[in-house]
Amino acid sequence: MANITAAMVKDLREKTGAGMMDCKGALNETGGDIEAAVDWLRKKGLSKAAKKSGRVAAEGLVGVAVHGEKGVAVEVNSETDFVARNEEFQALVKTIALVAVEKGETDVEALKNQHYPGGAGTVADAISNAIATIGENMTLRRVSALSVSQGVIGQYVHNSIGDGLGKIGVIVALESTGDKEQLTELGRKISMHVAAAGPLALDAAGIDPAVLEREKNVLREKNAGKPDHVLEKIVESGLKTYFKEVTLLEQPYIHDNGKTVSQAVAEAAKTVGAPVALKGFVRYALGEGIEKQESDFAAEVAAAVSGEA
Structure with missing residues (x-):
């Protein structure tokens, strides 16, 4: 056992x-x-x-940067949350995001090899220098990018501690020939929705097949014993409910629960002056997917005192 x-x-x-x-x-x-x-x-x-x-949970910062019709999100991890308040670390994350959006990089290793502005060396060298200066291990964990041929990249940072820096960073891609100012505001509102609602995918087609199969199995086992034809209808109905919960376009819009995000985007065409298409999103929440070892501070102190005795 x-x-x-x-x-x-x-x-x-x-x-x-x-x-x-x-x-x-x-x-x-x-x-x-x-x-x-x-x-x-x-x-x-x-x-x-x-x-x-x-x-x-994990520590560090998420950074977002938008330049024209391109936007990126990066995550740089550190050992403690104290580092996130360090101005040098904040500048490091912000600059890495700017390098990523300028170069359009979506590969961590390739981004590490890019030239770091204002210093001799690469992004990887800048991280190594920060480790040596601040005295704590740091890792460039991930980077994602979005772009549109026409339109805007909306952005939002939750728990912001600086321009484009925080605990949750979101970018969304809106394709449209409409008014840029109105599109930017729409992009900000949808980014806020993504930060709050945490969708898994833009639509049902974007959900990982393994995740979908797991959801089907849960529905089947919860309703085990029912006739097959009834069970399949239950699974079908359950998946429709699931999609409304986890896909961005079908979620109730947090700024107006009377409509879905898809409906809100369609209606925005009136104020934007042209059709709007929501093409994608990136949502980075600091530390998601990282196992973080919990420590017992009192026990550590006791062990240290015992070791000194």
């Missing part, structure tokens, strides 16, 4: 909102596999917040 720790139970409870004993039972049933335990709770109808299952 797997060793189920209090930390594992706590992690699962935060991910799902299920009760402590339910979480412990789920972990026992799944041999300590957190993701399998999330699914187990969902199948039992005990998960209250399945969409939180991807939430993790």
Whole structure:
């Protein structure tokens, strides 16, 4: 039997909102596999917040930069949140984002090899110099870009600590020949929506097939025992509801819950003066997908004192 720790139970409870004993039972049933335990709770109808299952923590900053019809998002990680308040680190992230948007880079290694403005060397050299100066490890983790032939790249940064820097960074691509000022405002509002709602994809076609199959399996197992023809209708209906929750175009627009994002974009043509097409988005939340080891500060101090004695 797997060793189920209090930390594992706590992690699962935060991910799902299920009760402590339910979480412990789920972990026992799944041999300590957190993701399998999330699914187990969902199948039992005990998960209250399945969409939180991807939430993790890490430190550093997300940076966004827009230049003309191009925009980028980058994530640079550090060991502690203190570094995010360091002006040198902030300047580093901002400059890396500017280099990325200027060069149109979407590959981390290629971006590291680009010339770093104002210094002798590359982006990788600038990161190494910052590590040496600040005294903490840093990593350029990821970079994504969007572009349009006509239109704008909207942007929004949540928990902003500087221009284009924060904990969540979003860019959206709006294709249109309409008024740039109106388009920019629309792009900002949709970017705010993306930051708040956290869609998985633009539409159903953009959802990872593995994620879709996993959702189907959850629906089938929750309704096991029903006739096949009934089960398939339940799965079909359940997927429609799922798409409304996780695809940007079908989500209720946070600025007007009476319409979907798709409807809001279509209606924007009246004020923009031309049809508008939402072509894509990038949403970076600091640390998502990174396992971060929790530390017990009191225990560390006690161990240090014990070691000195």
